[in-house]
Every structure is written in structure tokens, then in C-alpha cells.
Amino acid sequence: MNNNFLNNLQKGFLKRKLSLIGLLIFSIFIFLGIFGPLLIPYDPYKTEYSNRYQLPNNNNIFGTDWAGRDVFSRVLVGAGITLKISIMALCIGSIIGGIIGILIGYMKNNILKMLVIQFNDILLTFPFLVLAILITALLGSNLNNAIIAIGISRIPRYVRIFCLVVNSEKNKKYIISATSLGASKIRILFYHILPNILPIFLVNTVLFFALTIIAEATLSFIGIGAQPPMPSWGLMIRQASENMLVYPFGVIPPSIAILLVVLSANLMADGLREFMDPKLR
Amino acid sequence: MIRYILIRVTGCIITSFVVVTIVFLIMQYLPGDPVHYLLRGYESEGQVEALRKEFNLDKPLYNQYYIWIKGLLNGNLGFSIFYQKEISSIFIPRFIATIELISLSLFLSIILGIPLGIISAVRVGSFEDGLTGIISLIGVSTPVFVFGVILQIIFCIYLNILPTIGRVSIFENIFDSIKHLILPVFSISLGLLPYVIRNVRSEMLEVLKNDYIRTGWAKGLSPFKIYYKHALRNSLVGTIAVLGINFGMLLGGSVVTELVFQWPGLGTLFIQALMSHDYQLIQVLVLVYALMFTLVNLIVDVIYSIIDPRIALE
């Protein structure tokens, strides 16, 4: 049907435009995350009690919080914190998950392997929050432990990715021929197999960013992540919600910040998926 | 079939016990002391030791473990140090409250998600589709508690038509009960909705391409029949799978939502137990969460195998 074809084309174009917007916003986020501390108008930690609970005005673009601190500066510095957290958790998740996944992928198809994969699948869907709460309770309620908890929770997914790709590629003809030519396992791994992972890895990592931001915000909101006076977005929302009755506006800036960054990550992931799709097929 | 279920159920129980044993061991290394949390520094000499003795905290590890397991098998869930009560008496009403939230959220997600998914599939590329897409995107991109807090601000503070927090039992006052339920259930559903919508939409798109739909059109069947009868059946299966996969997320979301709305359920109980280092309570709750999780997976698998006999059972 003609209509359908046009619709699909239009949709594809729109989608691509949206993903580009996502890319743009995400890049701004990364830029602010790195250079934010140089751009802030005020010290995000300095309290000015007489200036508390201001609505946005000429002095403070986003207003001030319960202690008179400039919210705009805090949001910017929060971007940096978020970026740092996501990258660190990403490293933990992908490196450990990758190693385990590759090892499992190389195993022979026996019962043990099946069990391990089954176990991994269960872990994939296990309620992350319960696990994270326990880990931070064990190690202490601070940001570093929250990062560890988030990183650990992403391991099953990376295990799955690496395992799947290694498993499916290792028996392919070109690998076998490379092995018979005398190429070492490691060389095969890095030169031939891993590049195939790149598309899925990329998409998952972008999604991972989105999830990490939400996860860190959630943990800080409960109180087991970032500790005051750190300007973590989740912590800011929590403090703002405690004063909801007196200053409801306080919730808005950090919420919008989280929403924008996660939204952009999701849009990017969608775009990447569309982009990578024909390659995967 | 029955054998399959039995095997899976035993698997459930074994997994949960393994989880709980691990948690028990973790508890021992947990920093913080429940007795001191209780006494808040106003204690006398010997009072701390006496309390620890009363709560069996001074016995060796395996002894404590044994006492606890034995109690579990007898239906005794243990003793909460913070609440100074048998856990069983605290547990049941909280469990009911959480089940209330979770089941209503699932229900709402299905009731809203399936029609929305179908509409956006049927009118691909239209305004409705775009709108649903945006709603899905926002739903996936916003943390659960942000939903909760913003809903609170809009409906409780500005419009002042709904209560901020708390729960009223259905048996007490049904209107009040519903008023307290609306916002928390909505918060949780908004997180699940996107997954249901997307799943239904993509499945419907696949189905709509099929020949038998074209045949239906040709036969002159009404759109309603085509969409809801033929297409729905397929999407239902997918929806159940999606909800099953995301059940973990649902549990996590319910914990945070309970916190935001001070809902007296297992989530707030869990957080309070953690804050007061109430080991026995934490153990029981983790066991319950693990059991719920594995059981739901089991149910989803079984339903799946019933609906679609093509799926191999092993």
C-alpha cells in the first residue's frame, strides 16, 4: 500500500531526526559533565542561609535550595558526578562481564554451561534494587559502594552479550581456518571475534548509561547512594521532596536534568539500533 | 506437565534457600548494630549485652542459622529487634498491602497498555502513534520516584484533591481506599506501560502483515473482530512474557514507590529493617522477594507453555 510505504519512510526520517536530537543532548551532557565545574557561576557547596528557597531570578537561574545554594551550579556539577559514576560502573560491568562472558562462550556445550547460562538469565531479571540495597548495606552507604552495586548489577547483561557472540562466532569457518593457520587464541579473539560485538555492545552501553543514571538517582533518593552535601541529582530530588510543602519548585530542575539525559540516551540507543540492524541481519 | 511444574517449584525453593543462606552470611558482616539503633545511646551497663543475649545475637553463627531455619519450617518467621515483635504479626498486613499495589499496577498496565499498543500499531505513523511513542519514551526515561514526587506535587499540593501518603484498607472505606491507591499505582504502571505498549505494538505490526488478516478484510469482517479477536490473542502472550521479564523491575519500583507514598508494605518494611540493622527481618524479606520473583517466573513459564504448545518444555 502506498500509504504504508510513505508512512514508513516518514517515520524512519523522523526517528533519525529524533536520534540526532538525542545525540545532541547527550553530547551537551558529556560536555557539561567534563567542563561544568569551570562554568558554574557559584560554589555549589557554599551555603547562604538568608537566600534560601528563592524561585528562579536574575541571580540564580534555577533558584536556591534549603541552604541558599545555587541550584544551577549544583545541577551542572551533578552532571559531572553522574558522568563519573556511569563510566566507573560501566567499566566494572563490562570488564568483569566481558571476561566471564568470553570464558563461558568458549566452553564446550555441556550441562555446566547450560546451567551457568540459565543462572545468568535469572540474574538478568532479578530485582536490581533489592540487590543494590543489600550491597550498599554491607559495604556502607556511600557513592562508591553504590557504583559497585550498579556495576555488579550490569554484569549479567554483558556476560550474555559476550557469551552469545563468542559462542556463535567460534565455530565459524573463518575462525577455524585462522586457527589452523596458527593464529593464537588471543589474536583471534581481539581481531576477529570482538569486532562483531561492537554494535550490540554500543547499543547496550548507551542503554546502560540511561539505566545507571536512573539507578544512581534511585539509590540516592532512598539514601544509600550519594551523601550530602554532594549535588547528586537523585539526592537533590530527595532533599527537595522533603520540603515539598514549602518549596515545591525544588524538585523540577534535577528531575528535568535526569529526564533529558536519560531520554537522550534512549533516543540514541533507538537510533543506533536502527542503524545497526541491517548489519546484524 | 505436572512433573515439569513440580521440578520448577522445587527449583524455586532451592534457589530461594541458597539466596537466603548467602544473605544470612552477608548479614553477619553488616556493619551497624540493631541493639544500639534501638537504644540510641541511652543505655546502661550490661543492658546491651543482655539484649544481645535475648535476641540470640551472641550465639555462634551456625547456631543462629539453625534456630532460624528450624523456626521457618515451623511457621515462625523470627523476631524483629526493632519492632520487638514476632515477624509473622508484622509481615502479613504489609504483604497484603504490597500485593495490592503490585497486582493493581499490573492490571492497570495491561488495561491501558494493550489498547494503546493496538491503536498505535493500527494507526502506524499517525499522531496517536507518535503520542504513544512519546509517552513510552518518557515512561522509560523517568525514574519511578520522580513520577511519584511530581504526581504528589500536582495532585496533592497544587490541586489538593488526593492524599499525599498512606493507605486505607478497602474494608474500611472504599472511596478513601481508592483515593490513596490512585497515585502509587499510577507511578508504578507508568514505568511498566512502555514495555507493554512497545511489545503489543510490534507484535501487532507483525500480525497485521499476515495473510489471514488480509483474508479477514476480504471476508468483510468488522475491524473490531479482526483486531481484538485475532490480534489480541497473540499480543496477550507477549504481554505476559514482557511483564514476567520485567517483574524484577516491578518489585524494585514498588519498593521506591512505597517509600515516596509511605505505603505500609514490604518495601518500607525492608528499608526500615535495613536502617535499624534488623537482621532477622532483612533475611525474611529477602527470602520473600526471592520466592516471589522465582514463583512469578515459574507461573509465566507455565502459562507460556500452556498457551503455546509449540514451546518445548525442557
Next chain:
Amino acid sequence: MKKLTLVLIYCGIIVNGLYANNLNIGVQSFQNIDPIVTTGTDDYHVISSIYDTLIILENGALLPQLATNWEWLSEKELRVQLRKGVKWHNGKLFSAEDVKYTFDRMKPYKTGYSWFYKAIENTTIINNHEIVFRLNNPDSQLPWSLASVVASIVPKLSESDQIDFKNNAIGTGPFKFIEWNIGEKLILSKNSDYWGKVSEIDSVTFKPVADQNARLLSLRSGELDIIRQVSPDSIPQLRKSSDFDVYPALRHGSMQLAFNFNGGKWNKPVEDPFKDIMIRKAISFALNYAELIAVSGGLSPRVYGPLTPTLKGYPKDERTVERYDYNLELAKGFMSLSSLPNGFSTVLMSPPEYEREAVLVKEHLKEISINVELKVLDWGAIIPLARDPKVRGTEFGMFYYGRSSLTPFPPGVLQKNLSTYGWKPNMFFDVGFDRLFGDVKTLPIEEQMPIYAAAHTYAVDRRISAWIYQWSTSYGYSKNKIDNFESNEVWALFLDMFRINYIKLK
């Protein structure tokens, strides 16, 4: 005919309901309602309404309650005569047996605040309305201790009638226990046979609402008539409105920033910067006390030492106690004179309730080059750190907390700063003070006062901590329903609690 009676009964109930005076009180949470087991202040509100004590403290004076008369027979013997004709809520008559049971039950003094009565060796029944307390050490403060709600008199019941005092109550007080749905409401109803002032309130419903904001909203909407602990930021708003007001109930204790003399491995560049009095004084001048008081609600009065004006022993001549207020220049001066003029870094520990104030303190101290790392921990995590002999004080440099006394007598407050007993945030060891806190209770009351005054003056002089404000609890209440919340008779107990039967409704 039957229908008519039903309708009449129904009308009667409605009419009754319209005229019945019910009070809804919002509290934070309940633990249990056993006077010697619980440590929760909200529980004590309930307990103080259901039970009576032997003696009551009113306007600073001890007055008879269930005891009509008491006198010291010797240094270690207190004879108490009991009121006749008092009935328990179950109809039984009150007698000496109940008093003996109440105090025997406290042994071995391991639960709640029962250790308060450790000095009582035994309780002897002379006759139905007379008992003698025999102490193992002289304790002239005993009558004040008997006024504490912890010593609420519980009934001696037969085995078949025995109830669990944690969830159930039979008392002699102005209100009867009706029911308690754990986690939800606790309901009391008026005791019309009360021997004392019968309340004009027919029933009281306590609702535990953990969230401060929710409590406030319920007060505003009329669901609750009185709430305990109004969130500090909302207090000014509430006071401005004509329908509501906030009453600050002062407690016998103060908030302090305690300095850890032991030092810790996390202090840099030296481990024990707080041994230097110049530094302690510098900090005491660097805190912006007005801000700290404002963020806590603005209703707490400033105090300068461990004793508050409400405690016995507070120096009569205030000029003998040094007043230190916010003076940044002076603070910088002291820092320059200290052993670390360029500042140092340290760790500040704080319970979650005072998180905001701790954040402010951190910023205040930045002005005098002291770099503070903030650790917010709950009591279950703090006390092991403070108490464990292995780590004793090696984790933190300063501790932001408050200490209040359970009676109008200071030893509890002073002990935490000035003796070697128990866990101490100051780690300030001066054995001379120990002797005093062992023997001081055995002295006659008049002789105890100068000792407390000297200890207080010494603590301030040595700046063992920087004291900030007097602890208070804020009660928000509806002016439309309640007539005079501030009436003095209401604050009849040593802690910041009120007895419900004294509340006058509009």
C-alpha cells in the same frame, strides 16, 4: 416497632458522635507501650495517659499522684503512702501489691530505661497502702525519678488475666486503652472513674505518620488536631496562619558539636587537633548559631553549656559562664594562635536527623580553613564506632549530637561529656569527675547543686564541646479545636510531653 428502635439507636449514636470530643494526635511511630521496655518518646505519650506514677512533677515541684505522702526514713529508705480508693481500668482496686510488682518487674534492669531504678534494692509492702523502698546506695534524687513516666505503675494481674504490656494496657490513668492496630491507629477512651481530673476529651486516637510532611498536611486538613515534630521549614508558615500554632516544648538537654580529644587517623595533618584549646575556641566562635537554630525550626533557645536553665544545678549567676557567639574575626584570631594556623581536615559524624545542620557546620568551618568531611550515620552505626575499645574514637573528629536528661537532674547530661563511663563522643577523660558522678547522688540535694554548676562552668571554660541550642520538640496544633496548649500544668512530665487530660478544648 423494631425498626423504630433501630432508627432511634442510630440517631442516638450519631448525636453522640456529634457531641463526643475526640482528639486526633499525629506521632512519628510506635515501638511498644510497656513503660520499662520501650525507648520511644511517642510511646510515652500514650503511656502517660493510660498510667499514673507515684509522684508527678508540676511547675518544678513534686506533687502527689498515686502516692499521697513520702518521707525518708533513713538515707536508704523511702516510705511512701499510697492513695486509697483508686481503681484500675478493669475495676480492681489499686494497692501496694501493684507498686511492688511494678518495681520488682524492672529487675534485672536490662530493658528500656529501667536501669534508672537500679538503686532500688527491694520494695517492701508494709500494708495495703504503704510501701518502703530500700536502696543499695543513698539516692536523694529518687522522688524525682519516681515522677518519671518510666515508673508508671502497672497492675499485678493473676496468671489467667495476664496481658502483654507491650501491646495492651490496664492502668489507673485518665484514659483507657481500647485498641491498637499495629502500624496504624492506637485508640484510648476516657476513664470516667478517674480519681483525679477527668478529661473533657472522650477519646483519643493516635495515628503514627512517619513522614513529617504528611503529618503536617493532615494537621492542615483537619485530620489531626495535634502533631508532634513539625518539619522545621514549615514552622514559620504554620505560625503565621490564624488556625494553627506551634508550641516548642523544651527538653532538658542541648545540641552540641562535640570534639574528640582522642583524635583519629582521619584527621590531617595531626591526629589529635582537638587537644588544642585554641582550636576548640576558634571553632566555637566560627559557628553561625543563628543559622543552626533557624534551620532546626527557629524555636530553640541558645545555650552555652551542657546544662540548660531548666536543669537543676544551672549556675544561678549566668555571668560566671562564658558566652560565645558567632564572631568570625575572633575565630580567625584563635586559629592563628593555635598549633595549626593553616587549618586542618577532619571528619564530622552526625545522625540523620541533624544532617542539615551538619552541612551548615561544614560550610561555617570552611571559613577558618578547617576542611570537614561529613559522615551521616544512624545510631546503630555510630555507637559501635564510638564504643568499640579497638576503634574508640579513631573514626571521627567531631560529633554533632544532642543529649537530654530523663530527669531534671543533670548527671546524665554531664556524664557523657565529663566522665569515663559509657560511650562518649568527647573521649575526654578526667577521672576526678568520675568520683563525683558516683557519689554525688548520695549527697543531699542542696549540696549537689554547686557541684553541677562547677562542672558546667568547667566544661564551658574548657570548651569540651561547642553547645548550640536547647533541644525542643515542636507541637503543631489546631487553634480551632484546642484552647490553650501552652498551659503550664500540661507540661507535667520531665520530658517534653503533655498529659492529655489537661488539654482544654474550645
